Amino acid sequence: MPLLTTRAPAKINLTLHVLGRRPGDGYHVLESLVAFAGVGDALTLDPGPELSLSVSGPTAGPAGPTGDNLVVRAARHLAEALPDLRLGAFDLVKRLPVAAGIGGGSSDAAAALRLLAELNGLPFDHPAVVAAARATGADVPVCLDPRARMMRGAGEEIGPALGMQPFPAVLINPGVPVPTAPVFKALGLRVGDRLNGAPHPGIGPGSGVEALVAAIGPARNDLEAPALTVAPAIGTALAALRTQAGCRLARMSGSGATVFAVFADRHSASRAARAIGSTQPTWWTVATYLR
Template sequence: MREPAPAKLNLALHVRERRADGYHALETLFAFVDQGDVVSVAPGDGLSLALTGPFACDLGSGDDNLVLRAARLLQSQAGIAKGAALTLDKRLPVASGIGGGSADAAATLRLLDRFWGLDLGIEGLMPIAAALGSDVPACLLGRTAIGTGRGEHLVPIANDLAGTPVLIANPGVALSTAAVFAQWDGVDRGALAAGEVSDIIAHGRNDLTTPAQELTRDINRLLDALIGSGASFARMSGSGATCFALYESDVLRDRASRAMSQDHPHYWTMACRLT
């Protein structure tokens, strides 16, 4: 069995305040694309994890890997001793603001729910997802949604931009989420707008862009390149350093992708679509 772990985009990300528990209160618009990592499973004694893919070398397969943590937590919560030989095809860069690890954990929960015949479904898996990280519930749901709290309280919404061509790019820089949040200036710049997805992003922002830019100027160069590539819209996702751009057509997106590869050969790019 296999399960896709699509990349997550924060089409808008508003940081409202720092909470008493140390987390930040967020309002964010989650969306997903049609490409990402893939988790697969086969029968096995105990739990094991093999890594493949272009970014496998950036991850460890030890006990702290989110795939294994998700598998162990599900195994414990379900009260079972069944094993699984898991493989993660790591196609997304690590620590890049597009939910790679969270998406992998969520895909693992969905996959093992089927493989082990637990039949918990998304609702039954949601408390386990919330215990694994703030973005894991959104990645478990896997559809466009407004996230509040730490991002774990979700309200699904229709995506009027579904099918839009997207180019995702990373300048080859890994950023620590904690380090980016530590640079946030603490100013509440207001709530997400109401309306359709297109309205929300048009009036939205990513409040972590400036803090991330203080840690690496590569984000400025990447956003400038995307904006100058014929995109109708460009923004940083999550805590960076990955940015994304929306295009009016596949032709414009693919032309931008080729230009990016020629002008910035060390950048990672992925051409995809919003779902």
């Protein structure tokens, strides 16, 4: 059988409201509008009798040992649910920065589940596939079908695809890995606590860039302030974006350190990425589309 291939796009939290920490499991309850970028990792599956993983690419080193990679974890969870599952050798090309707030590992895991589903003739929404995604990580389910949608709860509540028009953006990672746990610790919520903030705005299907900016402008990322105490470089990257011509909105994604800006048009986004890249050559800076 020929190789199966797919992309694992960066996941961008256009908004991220933290509603509180629920009793019992202590998970933070979120409400987030998620979109996916035109940049990402690449994953290939060579069908065969044994599960394996090789990792290459510019960010392969920081991705960590292959035995603990989320690609392998996701495949094992699915194989446990479906003992006759056909497996094979995965080859992952890592291009996205690691511990960056853009769901690189989660998107890789979701890509692995899509390839295994394709190999085994399963739909992406097969109960075993969805269960394996949930068991692998909170952000994996929303990455199974990477299109803009709302994500709620601890990642288990996935809304329908919104069909938003692709819109130009610039992504920046200032080269500072930011693990999620210290950011949530800095937020300081105890189990049972709730955050009182304005409710999340409604997002209409098929929104263009103007309608999107108008809708999410009053929203927020509740992890941005605590992340700034962990990695002040996030503020420097945001400031660089906000000074660029055509920038309509700049915000942090996830728990950082990646930030993004929505631009009026692709030419403005490309110019901004070139300008920032020339002054900050060590940053990961890319102009792309979100959808």
